[in-house]
Amino acid sequence: MSNARNKPKRRKQGVAVQTLADEVLVYDLERHRAHCLNQAAAVVWRHCDGKTSVPQMARILQRELDAPADRELVRYAIDRLARAHLLEGPPASARYTRRDFMGRLKKLGLAASVMLPVVSSIVAPAPAHALSCVQEGQCGAAGNCTPCYVGALNQCAAKRCCNGKCKPTPAAQNECGC
Amino acid sequence: MLTGRERELLLTAARLFLGNARDDEALSGLSGLDWPSLSDVAAKEGMSGVLALQLERLARTYRLNLPLEPLSLALRGTFVANGALFAELLGLRAVLQEKRIRAILLKGGALATTAYGGQIGLRPLSDLDLLMQEADLPVVREALLERGFRTASRSGTLLTKGSVMFDLHHDLINASRIRRRTSAFHFDGEALWKEAVLLDPGDRSLLVLSPAHQFLHLAVHAQKHSFSRLIWFLDLALVSRQLDWEELLLQAQTTGTLRSVAYAAMGMERLLRVQIPAGVWVTLPSLSRLEARFMDAVVGRTAKEPSGELLVAFSIPSWIGKLGYLLEFTFPRRKVLSDVFPTGSASWFYLRRVGQILALALIYLRDALRWENPVEVPKPDSASRPAVGI
Numbered sequence: 001m002s003n004a005r006n007k008p009k010r011r012k013q014g015v016a017v018q019t020l021a022d023e024v025l026v027y028d029l030e031r032h033r034a035h036c037l038n039q040a041a042a043v044v045w046r047h048c049d050g051k052t053s054v055p056q057m058a059r060i061l062q063r064e065l066d067a068p069a070d071r072e073l074v075r076y077a078i079d080r081l082a083r084a085h086l087l088e089g090p091p092a093s094a095r096y097t098r099r100d101f102m103g104r105l106k107k108l109g110l111a112a113s114v115m116l117p118v119v120s121s122i123v124a125p126a127p128a129h130a131l132s133c134v135q136e137g138q139c140g141a142a143g144n145c146t147p148c149y150v151g152a153l154n155q156c157a158a159k160r161c162c163n164g165k166c167k168p169t170p171a172a173q174n175e176c177g178c
Numbered sequence: 179m180l181t182g183r184e185r186e187l188l189l190t191a192a193r194l195f196l197g198n199a200r201d202d203e204a205l206s207g208l209s210g211l212d213w214p215s216l217s218d219v220a221a222k223e224g225m226s227g228v229l230a231l232q233l234e235r236l237a238r239t240y241r242l243n244l245p246l247e248p249l250s251l252a253l254r255g256t257f258v259a260n261g262a263l264f265a266e267l268l269g270l271r272a273v274l275q276e277k278r279i280r281a282i283l284l285k286g287g288a289l290a291t292t293a294y295g296g297q298i299g300l301r302p303l304s305d306l307d308l309l310m311q312e313a314d315l316p317v318v319r320e321a322l323l324e325r326g327f328r329t330a331s332r333s334g335t336l337l338t339k340g341s342v343m344f345d346l347h348h349d350l351i352n353a354s355r356i357r358r359r360t361s362a363f364h365f366d367g368e369a370l371w372k373e374a375v376l377l378d379p380g381d382r383s384l385l386v387l388s389p390a391h392q393f394l395h396l397a398v399h400a401q402k403h404s405f406s407r408l409i410w411f412l413d414l415a416l417v418s419r420q421l422d423w424e425e426l427l428l429q430a431q432t433t434g435t436l437r438s439v440a441y442a443a444m445g446m447e448r449l450l451r452v453q454i455p456a457g458v459w460v461t462l463p464s465l466s467r468l469e470a471r472f473m474d475a476v477v478g479r480t481a482k483e484p485s486g487e488l489l490v491a492f493s494i495p496s497w498i499g500k501l502g503y504l505l506e507f508t509f510p511r512r513k514v515l516s517d518v519f520p521t522g523s524a525s526w527f528y529l530r531r532v533g534q535i536l537a538l539a540l541i542y543l544r545d546a547l548r549w550e551n552p553v554e555v556p557k558p559d560s561a562s563r564p565a566v567g568i
Contacts, residue, residue, distance in 0.1 A: 016264055018257050018299040021234040025254065025299060027261030029268045034258045122258055133222070134304050137330065138343065147221065151483075151530065 008078050009050035009088045025122065026086055034122040035084050040065060041117035044077035048087060054078070067115050077117035084119045136166035183207055184216045185479065188225055189449060191232040192412050198451040204236055208244070217248040223479075224409030226252035227300035257299030259341060260290060263306050264298065266325070266342045267384075273321040274383035281318070281384055282309040282374050284347070285399065286413075288386040291377065293416035301409065305336075305343035309370075312348040319346060332517045350395060355514050358503040362493035363398055363434050365391070389420040390429045397442040398435055404486035405445055405476045414442050415452045423454075427461045436463055437493045441473060441486075448477045466492065471545060482538060508535060 018025040024042040026035045037045055043064050047057050054074045061069040081087050133147040139161035148159050148166035159166050187207045193199035220226045230249035237244045267287070274281055283291075284307040294300045310318060319334055322344060327337040333354075335346040350370065353360045373388035387395060393414060400410040430436045440462040446452035465473065472489060475481040487507060491500040508531050515524045 014268065016257075016261055016296060016298045018253075018297050020231065020253070020299075021238040025257050027257065027265070027298070029261065029265040032262065032265050034261055036254075122254060138304070138338070151534065 007050055007053050008048045008082070010045050010048040010081070011086055011088055015086070026084075028085060031085060033084075035086065036118075036120050036122050037081075037086075038116075038118040038120075040069075040073075040115055041077050041080060041119050044074055044117060045081055045086060048078070048081070050088075065115065069115065073115065073117070080117055080119040086119070134161065136161075139164050139166055183211055184219055187211065187216065188220060188223060188229060188408065191229045192225065192408060192450055194232050195228050195412065196415055196450060196452070201236060201239070204232065205240065208236075208242070213245050214248070217252070220249065221252060222407070224302050224407040225412075227256050227302065228409070228412065231297075231300060253299045256302045260298040260301070260303050262340070262342050263287070263303055264291075266339065266344070267306055269325060270318070270321065270344075271381060271384055273325075274318070275381065277317060277321070279310065279314045279317060279383060280371075281314075282370070283307070283377060283384055283386055284309055284350075285396065288377070288392065289413050289416070292386060293413060301413075305345045307345045307347060309347045309350060315346055315348055351398060355517075356503070356506050356510065358494070358499065358506050359490065361495075361499045361503060362490050363438075365394075365433050389417055390422070390426045393417045393421060393426060393442075394430060394433055394435045394439065397438040401438045401441055401486040401489065404472075404481040404483045405441065406481060406483060408449070408479070411442075411445050411449055415446050415450050418446065418452060423458050427458065434493055436461075437465075437469070437489070440465065441469070441476070441489075444473050445476055448473075468542070471542065482541065484534065485538060488535070488538075508532065 014028065014030040016027040016029060018027075022039055024037040024045065026037060026045075027033070028035070040061065043061050044057055047060055052060070054071050057074045058069050058071050061074060078087070082089075133149060136148055136150045139146065139148055146161045148161045150159070150166050159168055161167075187204065190199050190204045190207055194201070194204060216229075217226070220229045226249055230246060230253040233244055233246055233249065236242060237246065264287075267283075273279075282288075286301055286303040287306040290296070290298045290301040290303060308318070315335070319329075319337065322337045322339075323329075325339070327339040327342075327344065330336045330338045330343070337344045337346070350365045350367075351359050351363050370387065370391055371385075373391060374385040375388060376382060377384045377386050386392065396410065396414055396417065400407075400414070403410075405411065426439070427436070430439045443452075443454045443458060443462065447454050469489060469492060472481060472485055475485070484507075488504065490507075491503050494500045494503050509528055512524050515527055
């Protein structure tokens with residue numbers, strides 16, 4: 001087995017990382033893709049330092065999540081991370097399917113929702129959540145429902161972009177479904 | 179307006195982020211909250227990410243079931259939106275390197291990668307501001323146009339591509355919009371570039387301002403917007419950790435930004451419990467009644483724009499200068515208006531601006547008439563603490 005597979009290394013260049021209580025968000029700046037790693041995937045990814053082996057990661061995963069974990073579970077996580085281009089080196093060839101793994105977890109009697117490493121793509125939420133507050137002139141670029149202002153920034157809570165104009169929230173709700 | 183329990187929780191989250199509060203203060207503030215209103219207020223104050231981070235951590239640590247979905251969504255939204263901005267910046271950096279152009283990343287873009295430790299979901303950004311030499315601006319604009327951007331302003335310095343926006347500057351305080359701002363603030367371009375530091379040691383094309391220049395720039399910018407977003411105080415508090423206050427005050431004297439620093443320091447101390455060295459208060463100017471009222475409104479989160487921008491007049495030495503500034507601010511040149519509001523009418527803007535200022539004057543007059551107690555200029559602890567060298 002190659003070192004890249006046995007002691008994988010996470011990408012550090014060209015990614016932005018946001019660590020949360022139960023998840024890690026990773027933005028691939030080169031591919032313009034955002035990923036969300038659940039706890040199990042995040043633990044494995046954090047320990048992909050090119051030095052920690054798969055069996056060591058299995059022990060770490062078991063300790064950190066307080067649930068049984070084995071090498072296959074770690075390999076599954078590595079496979080998912082590699083497919084999302086979050087590891088250095090070429091992506092692994094497809095080896096595991098989610099269905100195969102769910103079956104295996106059930107056989108082992110593990111809590112699938114906690115232990116199954118998941119690397120999911122994040123779809124940008126509605127612009128109202130995504131952007132802070134823009135001037136009316138920027139409404140076209142920001143999209144409908146983005147908080148906006150005309151003249152004074154204090155209007156941000158009361159106005160939303162709607163068809164390129166900055167309108168009072170009720171009007172924007174009515175016309176643009178904000 | 180931030181009121182009651184929601185206001186307190188938002189402030190506690192900011193203080194927790196800075197290490198200036200304890201978990202139990204936040205936990206005691208969780209009951210009886212109006213959660214939808216908390217989410218709205220957090221978004222308005224630019225604090226959704228920080229609040230979500232703190233509440234998710236508390237919920238996990240203390241096994242609480244909190245309705246955090248709107249805040250978590252907002253954090254993820256900010257993460258994705260900012261990721262798109264930084265992805266475009268990565269592409270632009272390659273161009274800057276190739277053409278041997280240097281640019282300074284300003285404000286939120288710089289802070290998200292430095293002060294917030296690269297946790298880009300915490301600091302909402304509407305655009306990335308880049309400062310460069312005037313001669314380099316057309317080259318960078320051309321490069322962005324080649325990368326699919328479109329100009330969004332007549333001056334061609336605001337460029338957009340979908341939700342991604344770059345704002346190109348060759349002058350830190352936008353004196354091209356209000357020329358008399360230079361009577362108040364005078365940043366030495368040469369010093370800015372000389373003291374700027376590389377964002378990434380391996381790339382000489384992209385820099386950030388030195389901590390002192392960054393603090394002064396952020397203070398002036400936040401004042402311009404009447405400190406209307408709490409996140410700006412958090413930015414200032416994070417940058418202040420890297421400051422040599424003595425050097426900052428020297429720079430503030432040189433650049434004419436002492437009053438802006440006074441407002442920023444006062445807000446940081448009163449809102450976020452940031453400890454400002456006692457000697458700093460001795461050097462900072464005393465505030466007039468009007469400025470003290472403004473700061474009360476800022477701390478109460480009720481300050482109205484354009485109060486802060488009007489207060490820039492206090493930083494201009496002569497009365498003629500002050501008057502000239504106020505006139506230029508109230509009636510900007512038509513060229514400036516057509517750039518900022520390409521679709522609006524200048525006459526309508528002038529009328530509205532006069533109305534805004536009259537309304538503001540009436541509010542202050544009403545408050546002044548109700549104001550029975552004499553003003554105590556809020557120089558926190560300066561009276562009780564001995565002045566020490568800084």
